[in-house]
Amino acid sequence: MPRTTIRPRRSGALAIGAALAGALALAPQSASAHPSFGEYDASELAAVCTGASPVVCVFPDLPTGHYDVSVVLGDAAAAGETEVQAEARRLMLDAVATDAGAFERRSFTVNVRDPEGQQNQPAGTGAAGLTLTFAGATPQVESIRITPANRRTQLVALVGDSTVTDQEGAPYAGWGQRLPAFFDRGVSVVNHSGSGESTVSQLAKPEMFDALVPQLDRGDVVLIQLAHNDKTTIAEDYRANLGTMIDRVRARGATAVLVTPIVRHRFGSDGQLNSTGLIVTGLADLPAEMRAVAAEKDAPLIDLTARSEALVEGLGQTDSEPIYLIRVNGDRTHTSEYGAGVYAGIVAEELHALGLVDDWR
Template identity: 60%
Template sequence: MTHFLGGRRPRSVFAGIGAAATAVLLAAGPAAAAGPAYHPAPRTDAALLEQCAQDGGDIVCTYADLAAGHYDVTVFLGDADEAAATEVRAEARRLMVAETPTAAGELTRKTFTVNVRTPEAQQNRQDVPGEPGLTLRFTGGAPAVARIGIAEAPEHAPRLFLGGDSTVTDQDNFPYTGWGQRLPAHFRHGLSVVNYSGGGESTVSYLSRAYMFGELTPQLRSGDVVLFQLAHNDKTTTAADYRANLTTLVEGVRARGAQPVLVTPIVRCRFTGDQLNDTGLIRTGEADLPEEIRGVAAGLGVPLIDLTAMSEELVEGLGYEAAKPIYLIDETGDRTHTSEYGASVYAGLVAGELRRQGIVPERFWADDDAARP
């Protein structure tokens, strides 16, 4: 087997690096499968490893000169001499490649597309803006990366936008993790996941804040998909207003030629006896919010991902004690927000429906089950 870096260098190369390579947009490699929707993965370049450094047991690569946009990334994971286990994250803890084991002398190629933006985490400015450019973090049980390639994604490449609350958003602060943060690992390069969510967002605030729906809609174009999961914070929104707000979201996306998808909210881990209660099922004094979403989706002919029904079945089937690891109950007492594990579980449910309903075409799905928890 031919290796890009000989011997033990995939790990030791990171010690004492200070100089930064500035040319990181690379010529594309040979064409992938035929058809206008496909585009080549970027070729790797040794200079890109010069912008990596050790951070504890992790390897962090920073490309600060990259402007906001969408970038295809190729990585070869593994080590010439030792077994490795590598997970790839980008920007604000977004999972791009789930932990991938490699034997000594084995390199595994992965490709994905990353959205670079400011702020790079929650879009309602609840977190710090983040670092300029693109950040890649190689973590896991024994992280090792031998090659990296980066290229600007083609202008026509489709995007999957997420409009949601704290259970969806790119959380900057561990252990809090939104399911949208774990969704990118399900896709190969060519589809960019743009998480336009934020903690505390309701249908009311999402529509009223210029930097939420007002900034999202101008970016949309034909072929893009937008998932909305907004309900947890609509505690005082009347049923009529809630339906009207969902309708405005749907019509705003359709006006740009994009495809809206409504997602019912994940349940809270709140039980009465052996069943989830109204708080757990996101039923307020004003409305049964998941049922309102189902009605609007049916009335407007919008695809529906019934994440409430799926998460209810899962959590009630497990029972309170067994369901605790999905949430942050043991860490903080939080029965609403999910752990990294729980976010991966719910991202898997969403991904399964996106694939089953044909909302995301087959050509964009990763070729393995590595993203599954």
Template identity: 50%
Template sequence: MTDLALGKAASADSSQSGRGPSLANDGDTATRWCAADGRTGHWWQVDLGSAATLSGTEVRWEFARTYRYHVSVSTDGTAWTRVADRTAGTTAAQVQSDAFTATARYVRITVTGLVASTWASITDFKVFGADTGTRQGPEPDPALRSRCTGTSPVTCHFDVQPGNYDVTVVLGDPASPGVTSVQAEARRTVLPAVSTVAGSYARYSFTLNVRQPEGQPTGQGGTGRPGLDLVFSGQTPKLNGIGLAQGSGPVLYLAGDSTVCDQPVAPYTGWGQRLPQYFKLGLSVANYGDSGESSGSFLSNAALFPAMKPLIRSGDMVLIQFGHNDKSTTASAFASNLTSLVTQVRSQGGTPVLVTPPVRRLFAADGTLTSTALHVNGVGANLPATMRQVAAAQNTSLIDLTAASEALVEGLGPNASAALYLTELNDNTHFSAHGANEMAKLVLQRMRELNLSPVPYLR
């Protein structure tokens, strides 16, 4: 189901300092709205922007305690209709859901009863309407298919301006079977191999981010052609139809280094290149990762964060991963850089999420990873530990990719873990396509565990 409240304008009758209304629907359960005092009667509400058909709400409280409340809806913000009533509730639960059917623009929750030492405090409030999966992609257009050339691969180019675009592809052939995979722009995986039998077709829709340069923002490895490029490859690629339209919806921005970025040349692959295949129509991935960048250089280079920041909107999320190139950055400087990124993302209405760096494949004699592999840098700064501290201090969600990749690599051992990296090039830092995909899956696993805002868009 679609969370219609995500990132929308929120208000409340009162708020504790630093616990404003927008923190209850920012997609980050590590943040929260809290009333100014412990009395009952406080309310929080969201403006959906326009009237919508609603099917229910879900509230996540600060604690798993008994909260009494009611939910009301309104089309004009003045006349209210109660649609859920838990004013006599006795259940102690952190998450409570209420199903109803209504058409409204405004949704308000009012707290009517609290147990001792408990305030009205909400970490997440969702308003449900139509499921994102019901959104239809653009219909295939024969004129667009005619712009594609070749048979293996099939390549398509469309002269569109930078932005986000909804794309529909129909794979298959009336007379022969096919195995087709799809990449967009700078080798971003959009669809893994899809098999079709003769006379059958598979239709997929997704949302793509288009920018120039199309790969790494500083142009490393080439800038590509302006517009949208799609490549249909595989054993026997079969493209039957294609549709294209201006897209909408939230954006998942990536801020990082060469382990994240859209690598221009195989076999190098950033884990951010593998993310798009896991998301369905409605959310686009904008990868601003760039080779060689540290937390400080990403902040200062005009092509990187200064270019990305103005594009961030309410409802967008930014994954922030640095450490590989902060080899001589002190812990205090690293913390300052991360704090600046978090603060500036929030100033745009976006939700920052810190991601600790994936490990290098450097084993000690006892079969464990070395301190260098775990990103203790040349000046003794434990960069993942510093990032964890910043996440706690800033009340920001954290994806501990260092810990997750450490468990993966050590579990595989020195021999089997070689397949994750470019060991044939004596490179134990950068990933193969397989390794990048495994790292992307670790990121997605933690996103699901944290129930971050992009989760409803996962395939």
């Protein structure tokens, strides 16, 4: 999307060193009867935002649903670099650089849900309403506009495990948490993933796959990456579970895309990933089984196992470590924020090639 330079309505963006104390808490210009809808300028933001680096803005009375958000980033007096996150550390905008006196408008669609982060957490986990966090080297926000999402908003839903989910706390990050940054307004990422989830548990728990299906409509897309926790699932059951998910998604008019799992950073003595790294158990070669289901059901496939294998082995055992949390806590399965972004980029690239999503950044 081309960069758009605009003129601010007034100077005084919230930025590093900006004084929030004493600012007038004015009511936002209303876009509807809901009190949180409308545009908040610099002085009005002082009523809902705290901090300077990061700046955290909370709209606690917004119910669950999808919202179009437009932000103006920059400051009249100083250069800045601002990254925008929503809810549980979901990346909505990569770092946007602005020169002093220059302002950039960016828009995105965000899903507000309960629980806020991992879908298998208890209801009420996380902050109520919508939370927007303006981070980065020198975060600056001039204004925020919030409106109900257009009824034609396309959902990109994620059904996955801990490597996909919205991880609430650093240093952990799932690739699904970084995926929203690749979409423009009009696409809402709904991450119905959770740590420890398998094809068995996703279908067994009412708050997981069952809770997602009624949200789907014609034109929506569901990415399914489940395998890491199917260690005790036999091949026949694994394939049947994936087939059930595909059929139920299709019954809603949506498209199910199978995504083979990211590799673990587990190498053999030959310098190549071993069976554990390639998600092959004593009962099944799970990526191979998923590929077979995709072929049998004529379902789109993103072979993230093959792509991540090529990447990790290509970098080598040492240089690929920053993708994971090895140097932080020895974790060779879960990704760092950097690694989650790398894998989200691969998924976005493959999804774009499939031509299933309408609005890309």
